[in-house]
Amino acid sequence: MNVLDRFQSILPDLCLITDDPFRVKMIAAHSLDNVEIFTETRGQVGLTGTFNKVPIIVLSAGIGKTSTMAYLTELCLKNQIKRVVYFGDCITNSPSLPIGSIMLINKAYENGKCYDASEKMLQYTKAILRETNIKVHNCVTTTDDLYLIDKKYRISQDSKVLDFTTAPIYKLNETANGLEVLSVLTVCENMSTNETIGEAARQSGNHSAIQLALQTISFRANVLL
Numbered sequence: 001m002n003v004l005d006r007f008q009s010i011l012p013d014l015c016l017i018t019d020d021p022f023r024v025k026m027i028a029a030h031s032l033d034n035v036e037i038f039t040e041t042r043g044q045v046g047l048t049g050t051f052n053k054v055p056i057i058v059l060s061a062g063i064g065k066t067s068t069m070a071y072l073t074e075l076c077l078k079n080q081i082k083r084v085v086y087f088g089d090c091i092t093n094s095p096s097l098p099i100g101s102i103m104l105i106n107k108a109y110e111n112g113k114c115y116d117a118s119e120k121m122l123q124y125t126k127a128i129l130r131e132t133n134i135k136v137h138n139c140v141t142t143t144d145d146l147y148l149i150d151k152k153y154r155i156s157q158d159s160k161v162l163d164f165t166t167a168p169i170y171k172l173n174e175t176a177n178g179l180e181v182l183s184v185l186t187v188c189e190n191m192s193t194n195e196t197i198g199e200a201a202r203q204s205g206n207h208s209a210i211q212l213a214l215q216t217i218s219f220r221a222n223v224l225l
Contacts, residue, residue: 011038011048011057011075011079012048012055012056012057013079013080013081013082013083014054014055014056014057014081014082014083014217014218014221015056015057015058015059015072015075015081015083015084015085015217016056016057016058016059016084016085016087016213016214016217017058017059017060017061017068017071017072017084017085017086017087017169018058018059018060018061018086018087018088019060019061019062019063019068019088019089019165020060021043021044021045021060023060023087024045024046024047024058024059024060025045027058027210027214028047028049028058030207031051031210031211031214032047032049032050032051032056032058033049033050033051033053034048034049034050035047035048035049036048036049042062044059044060044061044062044071045059045060046058046059046060047059051214051215051217051218052215052218054218054221056214056217056218057075059071059072059075064164064165065143065164065165065167065168068086068165068168068169069168069169072084072169072172076172076179081179082178082179082180083121083179083180083181083217083221084169084172084179084180084181084182084217085121085181085182085183085184085213085216085217086165086166086169086181086182086183086184087183087184087185087209087210087213088163088165088166088183088185088186089163089185089186089187089188089197090103090141090161090162090163090185090186090187090188091161091162091163091187091188091189091190091191092160092161092162092187092189092190092191092192093160093162093190093191093192094160094161094190094192095190095192095193097137097160097161097187097190098187098190098193098195099187099188099189099190099195099196099197100186100187100197100206101137101186101187102134102135102136102137102184102185102186102206102208102209102212103136103137103139103141103160103161103184103185103186103187104122104125104136104137104138104139104182104184104212105117105139105140105141105161105166105182105183105184105185106122106138106139106140107140107141107170108140108141108142108143108166108167108170108183109140109141109142109143109159109167110142110143110167110168111143115167115170115171115173115174116170116173117170117173117181117182117183118173118179118180118181118182120180121180121181121182121216122182124216124219124220125182125212125216127219128212128215128216128219129212132211132212132215134208134211134212135208136212137160139159139160139161140159140160140161141159141160141161141162141163141166141167141183141185142159142161142162142167143162143163143164143166143167161185161187163183163185165183166183166185169181169183170183182216184209184212184213184216185209186206186209
C-alpha cells in the first residue's frame with residue numbers, strides 16, 4: 001500500500017464506510033486492487049482502491065453516529081461524493097434472524113422519525129441479488145434502545161434490528177442533493193437466542209455482505225460520470 005497526501009490526492013466519488021479500521025484493511029487485502037492509503041487520522045483508516053476496475057473509497061469512521069457523521073460530513077464537504085454504502089453490525093431480538101444474517105435496510109427510525117434508503121440503491125441491490133446466491137433480509141432498523149425491551153415498540157415501529165448509524169446516514173438522502181445512500185448490516189448479536197459473533201469474525205466481516213456492499217456501490221458507476 002502507498003500512502004497518499006490526502007490534501008493533494010483526487011478521491012473517487014464512491015464511498016464504502018464502516019466502523020473498524022481493521023475491517024477496512026481486510027476489505028482492501030481481499031477485495032480491492034491498486035490500494036493506496038490517503039488518511040490514518042485518530043486511529044481510523046481511509047484508502048482508495050478499485051473493485052472490478054471501479055475506483056472507490058473505503059473509510060473507517062469509528063463506532064456510533066457522532067464519529068461516523070463527523071468523518072462522512074467532512075468527506076462529502078471536501079469531495080464530490082455521489083454514493084455512500086455503510087457496512088456495519090446490528091443487534092436483533094428476532095429468533096428468526098440468526099447471527100451472520102445479512103440485513104438490507106429499507107428505512108431507519110430515530111426519535112420517532114423515519115428516514116429512507118435511496119430508491120436507486122435498493123433497485124441496484126435487487127438487480128445484483130438476481131444474479132448471485134447472496135441471501136438477505138429486507139428490514140427496518142431503529143436507534144432506540146426501547147427496541148430491546150419493549151415488544152410493543154418493536155412491532156409498532158416494524159423494526160427488526162438495532163443500530164446507531166444507519167438513521168443519520170439516511171438523513172443525508174434528504175439533505176444532500178443527489179447523494180445515494182444504503183446500509184448493509186450483519187447481525188452480530190441475537191438477544192433472543194443469546195448468540196454472538198466472535199470479535200475476530202466481526203472484524204473480518206461477512207464475506208457475502210462485503211461483496212454485496214462493494215457490488216452495490218460500484219453498480220453501473222459509469223452512469224454517474
